[in-house]
Each structure stands twice: as C-alpha cells, then as structure tokens.
Amino acid sequence: MIKLLFYLIAKRRLLKVKIAIVGTGYVGLVSAVCFAEKGSRVICVDNNEEKIKQLNKGIMPIYENDLEDMLNKNKCSKRLEFTTDLEYAVQKSDIIIIAVGTPMLPNGHADLSQVESVTENIAKFMNEYKIIVNKSTVPVGTQKKVIKLIRDNQINEYDFDVVSNPEFLREGTAIYDTMHGDRIVIGTDNERARKIMTKLYANFNQSIILTSPENAEMIKYAANAFLATKISFINEIANICEIVGADVQEIAKIIGMDKRISPEFLSAGIGFGGACFPKDTKALIKFTEGFGYDFKIVKSVIEVNENQKTKPIEKLTNALSCVKGRTIGILGLAFKPNTDDTRESPAITIINDIQKLGGKIKAYDPIVKDIDKIKFDNIEYVDTAYDAVKDVDAVILVTEWDEFKQLDLKKVIKLMKGNIFIDGRNIYKYTKMFKLGYEYYCIGKKDSQYYKKSR
C-alpha cells in the first residue's frame, strides 16, 4: 500500500515536469505528441509562424500515421500547446528539448546553425535550473559546445545540464517507433540530469541506456551509417545477381535467417534517400576527416548509393533506344512510403536524368501533392496512378506505396502506350509481369529480357 502511494506520488511529480520542444518537424512534433500521450505537459516552439498557426488550428504540417488524432486528443486535454515564443516556453519548462534541423552544408559537414541559435536564446531566457536536451543529430563534441554556448550567453548564471538524447524514429512509423523503440539513449555525465531523464522516460517501458554524451552522439551516427551500409551492401549484391542470374530477394531472405545478419534493411532497390542517411553518412565522413581519419567503408556506401539511383535510367535507356520526346510515368515521389518527405528522394535524381535526356514526365504520389516539395518544372502532376501510366512509353516505380501493390496491372498495360515497366522496389513478380505482356525490369533479378532468352 505504502509502495503504491510512493509510486503514485513519484508519477504525479514526473507528470508535473514541464517540457518544451524546440522545432516542430518530424522529430519534434512526434516526440511532443508522444510525451503528451504519456501524460507530460509539452510546449512546442517553432520559429515558422505559419506552422504554429496551422498547428493551433489542428492542421498537420507533415503526413505521419496516427499523428493527427493523437495530437488533437492531447491538445484538447491541454497537455500540448504551440507557440513561436521561445522565452515563454523556456521559462515555463524544466526540460528543453532541441529538435531543430541539422541539414548538410555544401561542404558535407552538419550545419549546426539552428542548434546554435536556439541554444543562445535558451541561455538568454533561462530563469532557473534547466535541463537542455539535444535530440537533433549532431557530431561528437556538440554537447560540450552547447554547454560553452550557454555559459557564454547566460545573462544570470543559473545552473543547467546538457544531455544528448539521440532519436531513432523512422518517418512513416514515427509514432509507433517512439512508443515502442528498441532503446532510449541518454548521454550525460551528471547524476541529477540522469535521474530526471530516467524518470521522464520511465513510463515509455523501453530499455533506457545511460551513457556518456560522446557515446550518445556517436551511437546515432554509427546506427545510421550501419543501416545505410546494409542497404548499399545488398544493392551491390543485387547488381551482381543481375549479372549472374541470381535473385536478390531470395538471397536477402536466406542470409537474413542468420540472426547475426537479420532480415531487416536488406531490401535492394534504387538507393536510400531521406532527410538523414544521405546527410548523416556525409557528416560522419567529414567530422572524422577533421581528426585525420579516412572512413573508407562509409565513403563506399555513399558511392554505391549514388550509382544505385541511376539504375532505373540505365534500364530505361537500354530498353528505349531514345528517351527524347518519350513520356515516362513516375509512380511515387516520396523517399519511402507513408511519408510526404521528398528530401533526397531517388525520384529527384530519376526525374532530373529523364529531363536531361529530353523525356517528358507524368508523376503521381498518393501523398506528395505539393509541387513545391519536389521543385520540378515541366512535370505533369496527375491525380491517380492510372492517370500517370496513361499513354506513357514506360513506367518507373520509385516508391513502394501499398496502393501500387494493389494496382490492376492488366488495366495499367492497356492504358500505357508502351510496355516497359521498371520496378525500382521489386514489388511485382517478373513471371506475372511477363505473362501480362510487360517488358519488366526490376532490381537484382533476372529481368524479363533474361527470362525471355532463358525459356
């Protein structure tokens, strides 16, 4: 009974910890909603006034499964608020989480200017002890820089701690990943911060890993670089499979049965894109170069990935003697399914290359409707997948949306002018496609041409 009472008091205290999250992007907004769902009060801050206006009206700035319902529910329960006023958020909160962007600079380094500017302002607005948590992906040593920046910019010398708490969610499954993550990494050398952070995450029921700030920062880059390495590795195996007539999906399935390898992240395709793998692998190379280290594996991972993005064009130019004046239907613009994010999407490279060759584009994506997001001129954006394949000479499937897995492929070939289908994500069976009359090309398998010859 007494134990239960202590537990309830501790839980109540924990729920009273007020959190501010700076940056309402994929990471900040999802984290805010999940903390609120677990009972914390969260103030979300962004310097994008339009975004905050939209969020206050209940309009989602990003597409993410389950986000809207959970956000509106917690907003109604007064556990979530949205503001552009950082001073208010800092002064009303015990923990301030930084979740702003760390995009790639033209020289490949991570651009820390958003993190730095937010840190300087947090320092100015501090009115008592605060824990500043960095969730943005940053090079090793940033936690120490943040400490120095706060000291240099504080008006009064309030006590504070800086914690590194890297994020591992994936876009498209971000809410699920946050609620059911494999681990929560908390990087701090300070006992007071460690206790508060452990309490903050206690009711997420996930393994909490307490480590140093340097380890936490390195874990994030190592995790992303390793996952990117798996993808480039299987893509190279796919390229060899095409030469020797083996099937990469079969190989991935069977090597993945070995627990040391695991079946995850072994889907061969047209390369990884997105807001993180491309920039984080480059940032890792750049910051290790600063110590005179030549990170050969990660350099190759990037090189393989760049080459993989050109595979659909290689197949297209082999199949069509001339791309000039031909119309190509593009299925999918997002860098992966279930997101509206087109950052570093392979679709961008593919569309660019087709346009350079003088081809015309018809494009469809179930969610990416905002032309500004993909920033291409002279593209016909259509409303359905069937519109995108109508009268085209060839189709390239870029994103493996479920909707494309359900397409009526008999109808598709009837609508097309030609019969060339390049499946960048291996979602169809080449035997079926061949029977339907397609000249079908996929990744890492005998394509229809090989199949024809070997029959």
Ligand SMILES: NC(=O)C1=CN([C@@H]2O[C@H](COP(=O)(O)OP(=O)(O)OC[C@H]3O[C@@H](n4cnc5c(N)ncnc54)[C@H](O)[C@@H]3O)[C@@H](O)[C@H]2O)C=CC1
């Ligand atoms: N997108 C993802 O799936 C993941 C991203 N990360 C990392 O998390 C960080 C954030 O990534 P995303 O959420 O994708 O970025 P994002 O670009 O979607 O969102 C960043 C937000 O920060 C806001 N912002 C920028 N400067 C600000 C300032 N001075 N004051 C207030 N708000 C400001 C922007 O307006 C924007 O809404 C990056 O370091 C990224 O590498 C980590 C894991 C997953």
Ligand SMILES: O=C(O)[C@H]1O[C@H](OP(=O)(O)OP(=O)(O)OC[C@H]2O[C@@H](n3ccc(=O)[nH]c3=O)[C@H](O)[C@@H]2O)[C@H](O)[C@@H](O)[C@@H]1O
């Ligand atoms: O730091 C980040 O931002 C995040 O980066 C990735 O998440 P995300 O980029 O959202 O998506 P993934 O599912 O990892 O896919 C990344 C890219 O790899 C490609 N991919 C993925 C898996 C695979 O087997 N094959 C493959 O080509 C996808 O098509 C996509 O273009 C990581 O999976 C997250 O753990 C990490 O938090």
